[in-house]
Amino acid sequence: MARLTCPYCYRTFAEKDMLFRCSGMRSADGRFCEPAPDPVRVALKDPMVVLPVVEGNGRKLSAVCKACGNTATVQICPHCHAQLPVHYGKLDTRIVAMIGAKFSGKSVYTTVLMHELIHRVGRRFDAAVVGADERTRKEFGNEERALYTEGVLPITTQPANVGEEGRQPFVFKFSLGERRRFRSTLKHTVLSFFDTAGEDLETARGVAQNVGYLAGAHGIIVLLDPLTIPQLVPTLGLDPGVLPARAQRQAAQGDSPINILTRVTEVLQQVPGVGPNRMIDVPVAIAFSKVDALWEALPEDSPLRQPAPDTPWFPESDSLALHHYVQALLQEWEGGQIDQLLHKHYRTYRYFGLSALGAVPPALEPAQQRQRIAKSGIQPHRVEDPFLWLLSRLKVIETGRD
Template sequence: MGYYPIKCIRCAHVTDNEHVLFNTKDVIGDVFVKDRPETAAAPDMTSPFMEMKSETVTKGSIWDDDDEDTAEDIPMQELQATIEFSQYMTCSDIEKYCEQQGFDRCQRHYQHVDVTPDFAGKITDVNDLLTGLSFQKEKDGKTVKAYKRICPHCHCELPSRSGSMPTYNVTVMGTSASGKTVYLSALNWLLAQSQGDLPYRSSLTCLSANKANQDFVNKSNTLFEQGVLPGTTQIVLTEPLVVEMTYRLQDRMKRCLIALADMRGEDLVAQDGENLLARGEFFARADAFMVLVSPMNMQYIHNSLPNGEREESNSNVHQTLMSNISEYILPFFQNGVIAAPTVVMMSKCDVLMNNAARLAIPLSNAVVAAEPPIKFTGTYFAQQNRGTQTIMQCDQSLFSFLKNTFPRTYFTSFSSLGRNIVIEEGENSEKKIQNPNAIRPIRVVDPIIYILISLGFLPDFSLMELGPQHTENNIGILNRWIAERT
């Protein structure tokens, strides 16, 4: 009974059937739902017809049991409050409007959702999930179906599957040029084609879940096919990258939406905190954080690299980052700490790998070592965590700050591009990869796996080990997870 919290991917506001808005302009046109087979609907991924199929059940309108209503039966305040037709309206406002205008009765469309036990306590509405409303736009006119749901708080369009599975919002932070946008483009590229193999023959697969993902798809394509790097992010509020994750373990299946919001690095190191303060509440409601740190911004590493490989760097950038987080972000959090699961991600580990000797990084350090054939065991996570922390300690003040500010942190390192790429200055000083077909991302999916484990979406692989002596323990973890979370 009920449905998952309908959470906005942009502002993290949680809404429900009664308060969610419907887009009354962008509707499924001249068809009445009953008249046309569902497969004939517009080929729009966000259309409820695409995915819901037989799951969609319809219920009678709320007016079913008071058919005989006449004007005299309607309470005074409802008569006075004439509903104006507008682009975004709640379901009951559309219904009231149609009644006032004398149009045909509207029809609500519901989807049955099976809520997993881990969310049972978070359900506030026992009804099925409201996914659409059929209504008449004019007297004797055609019936259209509104199905695009909109956040009442910020008017962002919600993913079409919002409420039928949990939504997790992840905020991606990091100074300018730390590699956030390139990371999300690489992640999008990998997720779109990966098989997603995980321990015990389980698998994670993904679907694009937001029309705004097209922006990341374009960036990924120009990066992986032509080698064009994205310029610095200009938009303060970029549309998040939203993917629908499906995890399969034996005969069990679990789904969620994960929304990754790219930030403008410039805002994190700006002189004033206006743009950060404006997003404070969103930060406070984020389910998880990714904090990217570029090794090029660490003095020791910067100074040790040969001239040709140095990026321009501002030695104060981490100081400013820390003071801006403290001053403009932490006030939105209780006790001045960000307790949500966090992955501190050292980017551009290709540079560290290619300069390990010069930087005196031992080859046994997991940041520069070859990848083990089997990933995501306790040992694997621990080695990556330890290896990255050792290197992060080059910047002791940043390291301590991150540990204190994000107490639930896992440290890892990655490269969106891999060891063999050559970056050149193109025309108009835009950067370009000379050999895009040599791009080989390293550990790009790890942070997502870690976050999904921390959120309870995946079994805790970090408690599992390889080898027959661990089988009993591993199976116990999987079985507990199945019982509690599926």
């Protein structure tokens, strides 16, 4: 039996090693357990009081609490004690992780992708997408409201070692409906999105943390801001005034896609079993964010401006055409450095061009505290492509041949 990966701490364990958490119910003889801080959770900066840990056989779906005699059914990770999705050991779990430079659009992308998966892509694939835990549902709800209802953009994400609570990934469950003909067993994909702060990639400690995180992933989305490709803005003849000053500064500071990819590659080479000379096997989606900012410089019929087909399978030929188009653009824009790096180190990679917002947000006005989205609202463009490609590589969804 393959080892399971915790979608919260990304460490692996055998199914039988899963622990349980007491139900807190009162037993027939009146005994019950009371919530208290869990030292393992406290060490992870989570001071919430919780019911005690119950040992048992993780292959079974329940265990009896020695202290109170009640049956416990909630399964938790043996390493970080996070509550796992129901019947975790029986699910066919795939973990998709995301990483990207500072300001590349990770927070906005996460919120918009999840919104799209829940409201539109789920229907397209006859699948259900839900937050896998209370905290994900609550925090995602807050971020969704800020972006979609209030129209404000997120503030910069704090590095993982700052803040009162340790940051935890958002965990969603994508379950393919049983009515689909092509699928023989019900498949669940656990999507774990750890919104890395950009600077997490810049320190040894942050990199070490990300090694652990990326090592457990079955598929990775690397989000890159095309506006930080040096010389891209003048090459395309874009008005530098409309672009965020920060992106320009970043490009000047060398926080360019090639540097980010070099660092991510170094991180992946530290994953046990990879090493500096072996190819990286995990499929990696190289996703260029904010392509809306490039639209005016691209011809009307540019593949980067066309919407994705709405088929209930992964549209392989459309995706491959876009991949080759981006590959050619990169050759033109930065001499193909990015492609050489990827070709040398990755067995399976593909380019994507997406926009979470669909329009350049107007510059911050002096009286405003938070930057707002454009008046046209949120019009996502191809946000689900990298995720669907990974699902097709992982054999969760079918690939169309057309």
